[in-house]
Structures are given as C-alpha cells and as structure tokens.
Amino acid sequence: MLAYFLQQLINGLTLGSIYGLIAIGYTMVYGIIGMINFAHGEIFMIGAFVSVIAFLVLGALDITFIPLALLVVLLAAMVFTAAWGWTVERLAYRPLRGSFRLAPLISAIGMSIALQNFVQISQGARVKPIQPVIQGGVVLFTGDEGFTVVMSYLQIFIIILTVVLMAVFTWIITRTSLGRQQRACEQDRMMAGLVGVNVDRTISLTFVMGAVLAAVAGLMVTLQYGVVDFYIGFLAGMKAFTAAVLGGIGSLPGAMLGGILIGLIEAFWSAYFTIEYKDVAVFGVLVLVLIFRPTGLLGRPEVEKV
C-alpha cells in the first residue's frame, strides 16, 4: 500500500511541476495587467510542437547525444515560444490597453481559438508522436506485495528542471532590477512610468517569461507522453489556470503550490477513485476554491490599506 502511495506521489509531483510551470504564466500576467491570458494554454501547446519539430530536425541531422539534444530542443522551444508569447501580447492585448476590462479577455479567447486553428491547419489535426528520448529509471524500493516504486529518469529530469527554474524566477522577481520593475508595474503602473520604468516593455517581458516557462512545460509533456496535438493546450491550460487560482492568482509561489496540489489531486484521484472523473475532481476544486476562498491559498485580499 505504501509503495503504491509513494508511486502516486512521485507521479503527482511530476504532473504538478508541469502544471505549476504553466500556472506561473497565468499568474504573472494577471499580476501585472489584471487579465487572464486565455491563450496561454495555446502558448504551451506551441512549446510542445516546437519541441517535437526540434527533435525531428535533430533526428534528421543524426544528433543522438541525448544531453546535447535536450539542451538544443529546450533552447529552441524557449526562443520560438517566447516570440509567440511576445507577438500575442503585441497584436491582441496591447492595442486594447486602457479599453474596458472585458476587451482583452475576449481578445484572449479569440487568440486561443485562432492559435489552435492555425496549428491544426499548418501541422495537421492528427497526433504527432516522437520516439522516447529519456528511458529507464531508478527502482526506489519494493513494497510488501511486490509493487516496485520507480522514479523514471524523465521524472527526475522534470522535477529538477522545475526546481531550478523556480529558483531562477524567484531570484529574478525578488532580487533583480527587472523583477522590481515588474512588481512596480503590478502595484502602480502610472508611478512606475514616473520613476522611469518602460511599462510596455516590462509587460512584454512578462509575457515572454511566462511563455518561456510554458515552453519548458511543453517540452516536458512531449517527453512524458510522446505525443502532441493541436488541442492539448485547452485542458492543460484550464488545469494550470485552476492551479493559479487555487494558489492565489497573482502569487508566484502560489502558482507553484497550486500546480503541485492539482497534480497530486489528479494522481491520487486516478489511483484511488475513478480515473474517468479525474478532471471533474480537479475542476471541482476550482469551484470550491472560488466559493470558499476566492483569494486562493497564498493570494492576498483585493482591498489594501493605502
């Protein structure tokens, strides 16, 4: 029993890492301009597609040294996806800044549909498979009933990469000038302009940072499941959004915590209850959070002492 539980814990943490990385993009954008970027799931999907294409290109070039291939694919996914994230903000959101609150939200939904359809048309609607890249794992221990707890090398890769990225991002936000400028825009955009912050550029960079993390998540999903299609961004995006709300939208540690909790809920629900209803369980959590704790676990109340 314990072995089974531990195995689900590992699976849940891996899944949660991926959700957490996507959730950071939602939470950072919400923090700085107060909108839900509903196209963020599609940015993640594009990250997965770029990864697949990069793997295929490397395969054609006969580059088979795995660490090098992973590094190249990771960088390619980050760069191309960041460009998409930047462009989406530039085309669909910036012209609407200063317009009524719902306008960018509607634009985001439109962007989400447009990106899905663009990928469907340009890449085809069928699922794209790749060969497994990282195989094998470590047997942690064998339980009483002969159930072995395995942590695959891929899971180790995902969790370590997530921890490193989280550390880097936390450092950027709390310690660097860029992070201070982002927080300044988040708290008072007009004042940020008065002290010399280029507000538009800072918002663009926030989208780029969110897209970079989504690209990494896209690569992880590609490696984990071995298939991608144009529709994966929808469900993953909704779950990551749920994670961001659960953790407290606007809060960076909240997004990560929410992601991990959603991953664990999904893994344990699938293990102990009915796997068909795992999404119901996750979105049930969203409903409960919105009813009983709308600010999320680590979010702060809207009203502030001035």
Added chain:
Amino acid sequence: MLEVRGVHTFYGQIEALKGVDISVEEGEIVTLIGSNGAGKTTLLMTICGNPRASRGQVLFEGEDITQVPTHHLVERGIAQSPEGRRIFSRMTVMENLQMGALRTGAAHFDKDLDMVFDLFPRLKERRDQRGGTLSGGEQQMLAIARALMSRPRLLLLDEPSLGLAPMVVRQIFDVIREINRSEGMTVFLVEQNAFHALKLAHRAYVMVNGRITLAGTGAELLANPEIRAAYLEGGH
C-alpha cells in the same frame, strides 16, 4: 528651466487646463496654489506627459518635451512626488528607493542613499519595512526621497502636506527649503496649504478653474487681500 506655454489638457470631454502659462527658473522654488479641482495635479501630470497636452508646449531646459514618453523624463532630470504619494506599498523602503534610482546607475547609489537618509532619518530606521506599513508622514518622506534618488534637476511636488500633522508638515517643508538651498534644487510645488507654500516659495501662481489668475512673489501673494480671503483666512 521649465516653461509651460498655452497648455490645454482634456480628460475626455472635460477641459481641465484652459491655456496655462508658467515658468520656473533654475534654483527657484515656485509654488502653484488653488482649491481642489482647479487643475493643479493635471498640470503636474501634463508636464510628465500623462495625460498629454492637446494644445500648447512644455519646454524643459529649452527642449520641447510635450511628446516625450513619461518614462524618459526621469533621465532628463524631472522627478515627481505625485498626489497621494503613490509609494509602492508592497515593496520595502529600500526597494522603493531603488526604484527611484532606476535610471541613475549603481555608481551614485550609496552616496545618494546616505543623502536621503540624512534628510529623513526615519526612513533609515524603516528601510526594511514595507511601504504600505508606514505612517502618512513617513510615506510622504519616502515619496520625496524616492524622487530625489533619481538625481533630478527639477523636483515636482504634489501636495506634500496633505493629511499630515502640522509638525510633520513643517519638517517636510524644512527639507524642501534645505535641498533648495544646499543643492540648488529647482522645485515646483503644488499646494492647497497656501500659507506654508507661499512662505517657502520665491514665486507663486494661483490657479482657478484651469487658468492662472494671479502670479507674483510669495511675499506679494501672502500680502494680497484676495488671496488672504480665498486661501488663507480660517485655519493654518
């Protein structure tokens, strides 16, 4: 140093400034007094390009800055402590000061920090506290200190005395006089607290309904019976 020529500013359909002319010379303290809603804050914000003047010109050191983006003005030497202080409430005092020094580079930072801590010792005690937890007076000190961290040549102050205890007001006005005397800082001060502002200022303007109605030295306006009746009698 600063010249505002025939500036009109609109908020939607409402004309907040109806052709304003003022000038501020280097080394001066110039104050703009007027009642609530006269357009004083709008003038300061128009100087900073947010909102933009729909007609007229703003010149700084001889250059037309009417269309310069707000975030470039601090590099040119204009800093503002705006209405309502607008300190970054979820950042520490230190981070707020770092934001002020955003465009000055690291070379001067420590020296400038010592300078503002000398002016406002309270901020030094509270350097690691979040801005939002400071008292009103401390927040005002922080807003001015943040502006000073950008090494401005022109300091714009919007109602630094608002809502503060008389003793704190005096302290803040003393600091303004001090930086003007010792550093030669040019100050453009918007105030409702006319008595203190006129006593401090070399020259002053009076604004009513988006227009400048009177101008003169601080002492002249203090002695002017109209001004006394409208802005000084009763209180202060």
